Amino acid sequence: MSPIVAGRFDSIATAEDAARTLFARGFSVWDVSIMSVRRPDEARAAAQSDENAGEVMLAACVGNGLSSVVVDVLREAGAGHLERAQGCWECGQWTDFDPNAHGEPVQDGEGEFWPRPLARESVAEQSTGNEDPGSELEHFVDQKRAEHN
Numbered sequence: 001m002s003p004i005v006a007g008r009f010d011s012i013a014t015a016e017d018a019a020r021t022l023f024a025r026g027f028s029v030w031d032v033s034i035m036s037v038r039r040p041d042e043a044r045a046a047a048q049s050d051e052n053a054g055e056v057m058l059a060a061c062v063g064n065g066l067s068s069v070v071v072d073v074l075r076e077a078g079a080g081h082l083e084r085a086q087g088c089w090e091c092g093q094w095t096d097f098d099p100n101a102h103g104e105p106v107q108d109g110e111g112e113f114w115p116r117p118l119a120r121e122s123v124a125e126q127s128t129g130n131e132d133p134g135s136e137l138e139h140f141v142d143q144k145r146a147e148h149n
Contacts, residue, residue, distance in 0.1 A: 002089035005070040006059040006103065007079025008037060015058045018077035022060060025069055030092040031061050037099040059097070061089040071106055082106035 009015040015034045022032050037057045058079065060070045067084070074082055085103030088096040 001086040003062050003067065004059050004085045004087050004089065004094060004103070005062050005067050005074070005082070005106070006057050006085065006094075007074035007077075007082045008055045008057050009077070009079055010055065012056050014077060015056045015079075018058050018073055018079065021073045021077065022070065025073065027060060027066075027070075031064070033059050033093050035059070035094070035097065057099075059094045061094075063089075 007018075009018070012034065019032050019034060023029070035057050037055045038053070058074065062070055071082060081102075083103035083105055087094050
């Protein structure tokens with residue numbers, strides 16, 4: 001079983017944009033899968049009414065330990081219903097995916113998004129010219145991490 005993070009999108013285009021972002025961050029095509037999550041009865045109803053009912057799911061195998069990156073990318077891309085699951089991942093596909101089963105919901109505070117504002121806050125308003133930017137930034141980030149934990 002492989003650890004998987006997944007999120008739902010309203011359109012294939014937005015899911016594909018999120019996949020491209022994951023590829024840019026080092027994920028391979030074997031780590032990311034986009035699939036329809038329509039149940040058979042929804043698919044028939046959509047075909048008869050010419051509506052785009054249902055959703056698209058992007059799932060990523062995170063056996064590489066980068067689940068927080070996937071959570072961030074999916075949130076930034078506007079995914080809803082983020083979840084973690086364990087599943088059989090083979091040849092770039094979640095082979096035992098069940099659209100009626102749901103994994104563990106991703107909590108609001110999960111991901112790496114919390115430290116992003118640090119870069120802006122860590123720059124001094126006035127420079128004396130004597131600062132070592134590396135150590136100052138390192139100290140600031142360590143302080144924020146301690147506050148966060």
